[in-house]
Structures are given as structure tokens and as C-alpha cells.
Amino acid sequence: MASIGVFDSGSGGLSVLREIRKILPDERYIYFSDNAYCPYGEKTAEFVTARSRAITDLLLSKGCRAVVVACNTATAAAIAELRLSYDIPFVGMEPAVKPAASGTRSGVVGVLATAGTLKASKYQNTKEQYADAVHIEERVGQGFVELVENLDLESPHAECIVRASLQPLLDAGADTIVLGCTHYPFLLPLMRRITSPDIHFIDPAPAVARRLADVLKMSGIPLTDNNPGVELLSSGPDDTLKKLFKLI
Numbered sequence: 001m002a003s004i005g006v007f008d009s010g011s012g013g014l015s016v017l018r019e020i021r022k023i024l025p026d027e028r029y030i031y032f033s034d035n036a037y038c039p040y041g042e043k044t045a046e047f048v049t050a051r052s053r054a055i056t057d058l059l060l061s062k063g064c065r066a067v068v069v070a071c072n073t074a075t076a077a078a079i080a081e082l083r084l085s086y087d088i089p090f091v092g093m094e095p096a097v098k099p100a101a102s103g104t105r106s107g108v109v110g111v112l113a114t115a116g117t118l119k120a121s122k123y124q125n126t127k128e129q130y131a132d133a134v135h136i137e138e139r140v141g142q143g144f145v146e147l148v149e150n151l152d153l154e155s156p157h158a159e160c161i162v163r164a165s166l167q168p169l170l171d172a173g174a175d176t177i178v179l180g181c182t183h184y185p186f187l188l189p190l191m192r193r194i195t196s197p198d199i200h201f202i203d204p205a206p207a208v209a210r211r212l213a214d215v216l217k218m219s220g221i222p223l224t225d226n227n228p229g230v231e232l233l234s235s236g237p238d239d240t241l242k243k244l245f246k247l248i
């Protein structure tokens, strides 16, 4: 039975799976949360690449015919090598700087992402392309991944953590903020509550879902399965994964 594999360092990639299932509801998905090794954000590119390969091997052994790297950090560290090593299509996350640069009215774009994503050449090259047109202010969403993995999405403590990284972007004049980590959309209701309605947040997940649909079509991979649904797997305890899955 053919499936589509989706993986992340933790439960964040469920924000991508949510968008994928909106446009491809009849597929069978295997979602892998590597929560025994979460967060990836401060780990070396070599470590994240080794984990990405091990997870891909597992997903292939379970019959996956395509893999979505639903993690910006793993995409930046590993997707080029995965594409060279395996004969299946991979779809990864793109830092959504392009739509942010064309949408900003203030001329300042904020980017929230992990340290691994921000220092990777994939992001640096994208940023360079828009450096003349807009000012890009970036911050690590310090502690955001832990909030999501602890299902602490709305508390005063969560608000304090989120403000600490978001406020400097607002102070710099950003009116458009790119969510460059797949965990962060789970904090979007909180971010909306503490910012003015003029602030526009961009989640690249819907574009990634559309890209997957195109890639599957181009690869000739059958678009319907006789057993649609989602199998959840993880390298550590699965309580958060199961609870967040109910929210998507």
C-alpha cells in the first residue's frame, strides 16, 4: 500500500499535514515525530541530516512513495542530500520571504525561525534576493518549539515567551511576519491576540501542500489510496502528537 511520509523534529509538522489533507484528503499518510531528538534548531546540520536519513529509511520501509520534510530546519540541512540519495520525490519547506516581500506595506518583513534555519545557506540566499527591496528583521522564536511540544499554547507564560521574540520585529516596523518553523503556526492564535490586526502572518504550509499535489501528479504517483488516513509514529512519547493531531 502506497503512503506519503511526513516528518518533523516533533509535532510541528502537523501544521503542514493539516494543509496537505485539505487538498489531498484521500491519501494515506505516515507522520513521524522525531521528538526523542527535538528540538533540531540548535543541533548541527550533520546531526539533523543523519536523523533525516534514518527517518526516510523507516518511511520507505513502511511503503512511502514520497516524503514531505515538514520541518524548515531539516529542509535547510538535509533535503539536497536526501534528493541525491533516494529515488523518491521530496517536498520541503521554503522560507516564505517572497510573498512577504511583495505584501509588506511598511517595507519591513519579520522572519521567525530556528537558529539552524536562519544560518543555513538556503535562507541566506533567499534573503539576499530581497535585501534591496525590503528590510528583513529576523529572530529565533526562542522557546516556541518547547511551548508547542508542551501544549502550552495560550497561557500567560506562553504569551511572555512569544512576546520576547515577536516584539523586536514589531519594534523594527515589520507589518508582515514569516513563520519559518512548522511549530509556530500552533502559536498563531496567541500571536494574533497580542498584535494589531494590521500585522499579517505568513505560513508557507498551504503553498507546500500545493507543491506536493503538483509533484505527485508529475511523478505519476497514484492520487488515491484504498485506505485513507493518518498513521502517527514517534521516536519518543506520543501524548502531544496525539493531542495536537486532534486539533488539526
Ligand code: DGL
Binding pocket: 008, 009, 010, 012, 013, 038, 039, 040, 041, 042, 070, 071, 072, 073, 074, 114, 117, 145, 180, 181, 182, 183
Ligand atoms: N518544526 C521545525 C522547523 O520547522 C523544527 C523545530 C526544532 O526542532 O527546533 O524548523
